[in-house]
Amino acid sequence: MLSYRSLVAAGLLLIAAVPPLAWWWEASLVRHMLMQIPMLVLAGFLLGTLVAPSPDLGVREERAGGIAAVLLATFCVTFWMIPRWLDAAVASHRVDAIKIMTLVLLAGLPLAWGWPRLGPVARGFVWVQAISMAIVLGLLYLTFPNRLCNSYLVNEQAILGIAMLGIAGFLGLAGAVPVLFGANNGSPAPRHPGARVDP
Amino acid sequence: MVAENPRVFTIDEAGRRIVAANLVVAGAVLLAMMLLGLTMRLGQSGWLEVPPARFYQIMTVHGTGMIGIAALGGITVMWYFLSQYVRLSTHILTANLLLFLIGVVIILTADFIGGFAAGWTILFPLPTHGAVWPAEAAFWHLLGLMLVGAGLLLVALDFGRALIARYGSLGRSHGWPQLFGLSNDPLPPPTVIAGTMVTIVTTLTVIGGASIMVPMMINALNPAFTINPLLAKNVIYFFGHSLANVTIYMAVVVIYELLPLFAGRPYKASRIFVAGWTGSTIMVLIIFPHHLFMDFAMPQWASGMAQVLSFTNSFPAMLVTGFGALALVHRSGIQWSLVSGLLFLSLFGWLAGIVPAVIDATIVVNSVMHNTLWVPGHFHFYMLLGVIPMILAFMLYLTRDRLGRSPEKDSDMWALIVYLGAGLGFVLVFLYSGRHSVPRRWAVHWPEWMVYDRFASVFAALVILAAAFFIVRFLIGLRHFLSGR
Amino acid sequence: MQELVWDIALLVIAAIAAIFLTVAVRAKQLIDPDRIHAFTYGFRAKAFAALVIVGIAVAVITLRQLPYVKSSAVPVSQVVNASGFQWYWDLDRASAVAGQPVEFRVTGGDVTHGFGIYDDSGRLLAQTQAMPNYTNRLLYTFDTPGTYRILCLEYCGIAHHGMVSEFEVTAP
Numbered sequence A: 001m002l003s004y005r006s007l008v009a010a011g012l013l014l015i016a017a018v019p020p021l022a023w024w025w026e027a028s029l030v031r032h033m034l035m036q037i038p039m040l041v042l043a044g045f046l047l048g049t050l051v052a053p054s055p056d057l058g059v060r061e062e063r064a065g066g067i068a069a070v071l072l073a074t075f076c077v078t079f080w081m082i083p084r085w086l087d088a089a090v091a092s093h094r095v096d097a098i099k100i101m102t103l104v105l106l107a108g109l110p111l112a113w114g115w116p117r118l119g120p121v122a123r124g125f126v127w128v129q130a131i132s133m134a135i136v137l138g139l140l141y142l143t144f145p146n147r148l149c150n151s152y153l154v155n156e157q158a159i160l161g162i163a164m165l166g167i168a169g170f171l172g173l174a175g176a177v178p179v180l181f182g183a184n185n186g187s188p189a190p191r192h193p194g195a196r197v198d199p
Numbered sequence B: 001m002v003a004e005n006p007r008v009f010t011i012d013e014a015g016r017r018i019v020a021a022n023l024v025v026a027g028a029v030l031l032a033m034m035l036l037g038l039t040m041r042l043g044q045s046g047w048l049e050v051p052p053a054r055f056y057q058i059m060t061v062h063g064t065g066m067i068g069i070a071a072l073g074g075i076t077v078m079w080y081f082l083s084q085y086v087r088l089s090t091h092i093l094t095a096n097l098l099l100f101l102i103g104v105v106i107i108l109t110a111d112f113i114g115g116f117a118a119g120w121t122i123l124f125p126l127p128t129h130g131a132v133w134p135a136e137a138a139f140w141h142l143l144g145l146m147l148v149g150a151g152l153l154l155v156a157l158d159f160g161r162a163l164i165a166r167y168g169s170l171g172r173s174h175g176w177p178q179l180f181g182l183s184n185d186p187l188p189p190p191t192v193i194a195g196t197m198v199t200i201v202t203t204l205t206v207i208g209g210a211s212i213m214v215p216m217m218i219n220a221l222n223p224a225f226t227i228n229p230l231l232a233k234n235v236i237y238f239f240g241h242s243l244a245n246v247t248i249y250m251a252v253v254v255i256y257e258l259l260p261l262f263a264g265r266p267y268k269a270s271r272i273f274v275a276g277w278t279g280s281t282i283m284v285l286i287i288f289p290h291h292l293f294m295d296f297a298m299p300q301w302a303s304g305m306a307q308v309l310s311f312t313n314s315f316p317a318m319l320v321t322g323f324g325a326l327a328l329v330h331r332s333g334i335q336w337s338l339v340s341g342l343l344f345l346s347l348f349g350w351l352a353g354i355v356p357a358v359i360d361a362t363i364v365v366n367s368v369m370h371n372t373l374w375v376p377g378h379f380h381f382y383m384l385l386g387v388i389p390m391i392l393a394f395m396l397y398l399t400r401d402r403l404g405r406s407p408e409k410d411s412d413m414w415a416l417i418v419y420l421g422a423g424l425g426f427v428l429v430f431l432y433s434g435r436h437s438v439p440r441r442w443a444v445h446w447p448e449w450m451v452y453d454r455f456a457s458v459f460a461a462l463v464i465l466a467a468a469f470f471i472v473r474f475l476i477g478l479r480h481f482l483s484g485r
Numbered sequence C: 001m002q003e004l005v006w007d008i009a010l011l012v013i014a015a016i017a018a019i020f021l022t023v024a025v026r027a028k029q030l031i032d033p034d035r036i037h038a039f040t041y042g043f044r045a046k047a048f049a050a051l052v053i054v055g056i057a058v059a060v061i062t063l064r065q066l067p068y069v070k071s072s073a074v075p076v077s078q079v080v081n082a083s084g085f086q087w088y089w090d091l092d093r094a095s096a097v098a099g100q101p102v103e104f105r106v107t108g109g110d111v112t113h114g115f116g117i118y119d120d121s122g123r124l125l126a127q128t129q130a131m132p133n134y135t136n137r138l139l140y141t142f143d144t145p146g147t148y149r150i151l152c153l154e155y156c157g158i159a160h161h162g163m164v165s166e167f168e169v170t171a172p
Helices: A004-017 A021-026 A029-051 A060-081 A083-091 A093-117 A120-143 A154-181 B013-045 B052-082 B090-113 B135-167 B190-221 B229-251 B253-263 B271-286 B300-312 B314-329 B338-360 B363-369 B374-399 B410-435 B447-482 C002-028 C033-062
Strands: C078-085 C088-091 C095-097 C101-108 C113-118 C124-130 C136-141 C146-152 C164-170
Touching: A004 A021, A004 A029, A004 A093, A021 A029, A021 A093, A029 A060, A029 A083, A029 A093, A029 A154, A060 A083, A060 A093, A060 A120, A083 A093, A120 A154, A120 B135, A120 B190, B013 B052, B013 B090, B013 B374, B013 B447, B052 B090, B052 B135, B052 B190, B052 B229, B052 B253, B052 B374, B090 B135, B135 B190, B190 B229, B190 B253, B190 B271, B229 B253, B229 B271, B229 B374, B253 B314, B253 B338, B253 B374, B271 B300, B271 B314, B300 B314, B300 B338, B300 B363, B300 C033, B314 B338, B314 C002, B314 C033, B338 B363, B338 B374, B338 B410, B338 B447, B338 C002, B363 C002, B363 C033, B363 C124, B374 B410, B374 B447, B410 B447, B410 C002, C078 C095, C078 C113, C078 C124, C088 C146, C088 C164, C101 C113, C101 C124, C113 C136, C124 C136
Parallel strands: C078 C101, C095 C164
Antiparallel strands: C078 C088, C101 C136, C113 C124, C113 C146, C146 C164
């Protein structure tokens, strides 16, 4: 059975991970970081939604599992943001294969499983961290005078830096608009003010 | 258009415990930081031998710690009153306290043992160019700050979640549909509007803080990674200014909620109130370049804008909260008590503290006042006589002085008078030293300045006595509050 | 400037204190809240208008005399290159002639410092930040000959208070 989502996932994998197209993405720092890696994570995410059990929200274990899954995905993506490993992936096809597999299976997949299980505070926390990390990367790439990656040139770093700041701005707006202007009508006042609830 | 304030505040047992724990920590850290402050003034006055390296460690801990407890106390005040309108999580507030405590331990270790002393508003590249402290100390200090920030972020996100669950969006809980004439529904209560502002500003502040702490931490680990010092300074002051400022917007709800009880009149939100708070939300976030007037490399429009906005940023405080609260008290037959007295004092401290701040936010004045003791004069005014009395009033309200019914003792009024008198004396000495160009953050003072430092030391000691009196009073009454009577 | 600033601050703080004292003292003379409401909110509109007018006036006057130097708007014959280091000032010349403008080109050699010019009575005359990667141009004309001092006005580490240099100004 081929669903729409599995087709898109397969298409993304084909475009992003199969040589020589994969090498074309990796030939440029911006294409590598901002196109290939997101495509791989997105492919894993779509696959994850196909095979994930639907979350039983409100169960404490489910929520803890969600945090663990998103943490795993965060570590995996962070790892491949480090210039040294990016270089290694360009230099060695074996490392590149590991990169592709881990981004699909250890970042995209767990994200699809974990994200729906997160409560609103945890989601907000991840979102806010993503914004500040994009700013951090933007500042570093933009102002670092020397080459961070052996495989790429300095002027590409600056473009990536600006793109990262743009991503931070986009994430900020995408988060702020629904939060500030969301159309939900709210709910009545709590009957017992001051009562505690789980977030 | 009228939102009545609740007559009785309720809180369950878990909530009482964590609120009490936060306030005990805030009170204890406050006294410790005040003693460190006194140590600095004694060192400058020549009455006490404080080695410069130790002085600057103390200065770093004092500044960081005071902002920390202002935020911890402020957010506890906000949590307590906001929980009367929306459902908040005690788990999150507990997580915040744990992160705060871990952060404090790390910062104290990094500063007093590791020797880190780059000040509270850390200017890149000083953390890794300290000459006497290792880069690891800088790394740990920054990590401690990150943990404290993460705790505050969690609470702010929980506020946001609860406000959205109740009102639909932060725009609605801020009263924007009513402000722009899109809705005729009653406005949210003042505390909800203030809580929305605090949610927005705290979240953005932590984003800014993390965005500059992490590059500095990377720099501490690997000096090859550097950032532009002017850009770093902009982000540091976006973070530092906004965080220091938002503490008063957290704590001020104690005035909106308690003053009406003493005055016997309701505090009403109005469209002007919403407009004022909306202005504050925006202006607090963009006036930070007034810390960079002496950086001539800054674009002139940024400096000019910061001067003008620093003027207008005082309008909401003066005309909305200040006017509103004074009108509430005026000829109301208010019951004067320790709590209502502290509330009234805190309002005065806030409004009067704005005056030296606005004056120094004028570029031509800044040329001869920046980084003199005028600057600590202004922020001690608004912290010592504004934020802290708000938090103290809240503590004492919870533990002994509900509705001012309990009889007041003479000692209470004396403590209040000493706190006001000595506090005012202490900040005026700072301002007067600024008038005489005494530079800020100097461990060793020239002999001609020491007379001011000696006055300041005496005033500081008296303030600490009065503050200790209030905090002991709070601790004595704590069992009372915890029993939930 | 410093005296004026101090006087204004004290005056306005005293005025605010007087308002608070009046409200506190008269708190027991009860009055109908509606009358207070009408009175104070009418007064608030006037206070708002007054603040706006005063604010605009002050802004217009003060924003016209900014200390920021546009590149060579004035021909300056005396130029001093100043760099701040932990913990000393490196000045390429330590004297100037009174009555003629001096351009200080100020930068930081390691961390950020603050370049503050003090006269012999200990009064701060002008300042600019001394930041690495940036050179700030501070224009100042010394009116009277004498020994001036350069103090560090931005915290720069544990010997910050020791960063003092002398600067001689001679008669023309």
